[in-house]
Amino acid sequence: MNNEQASPLEFPCRFPIKAMGLAECDFDALVTSIIRRHVPRLPEGAAVSRASRGGKYLAVTVTIEATSREQLDAIYRDLSGHARVLMAL
Numbered sequence: 001m002n003n004e005q006a007s008p009l010e011f012p013c014r015f016p017i018k019a020m021g022l023a024e025c026d027f028d029a030l031v032t033s034i035i036r037r038h039v040p041r042l043p044e045g046a047a048v049s050r051a052s053r054g055g056k057y058l059a060v061t062v063t064i065e066a067t068s069r070e071q072l073d074a075i076y077r078d079l080s081g082h083a084r085v086l087m088a089l
Contacts, residue, residue, distance in 0.1 A: 007069045015066040018089040019079050023051055023058040030084060031060040038075045039064045057086075 009015070019031045028049045036042050047062045066072055079088035 009066070009069070011069070012065050012067050014063055015072065016061050016063045017072075017075060017079070018059055018061045019085050020057055020059045020087045020089075021084045022086070023055055024084075027058050027084065028060045030082070031079070032062060034078050034082060034085075035062050035064065035075055037078065038071055 017035060019034075021027050021031075028047055032042065032047050042062070042064065046064065047060055050059045050061075051057070052059070064075075076088050079085050
């Protein structure tokens with residue numbers, strides 16, 4: 001059984017990706033640029049940012065049109081591998 005068959009997701013599908021890091025002025029742009037490597041036609045307004053209660057952290061949620069499990073795995077690998085991304089969900 002390949003990954004496509006084992007996945008409960010049916011592709012293509014809308015899929016939210018969340019990354020969290022320190023609330024620096026360009027963190028949302030960083031997350032968007034990493035995701036854009038895998039989703040070149042990311043629509044305007046796909047990213048939504050939310051600061052933590054104390055303002056120290058920023059959560060960026062980018063909703064994409066996912067085409068495969070491999071695409072999602074590659075996005076999470078790139079996000080998790082970046083020093084400024086503390087967590088990717």
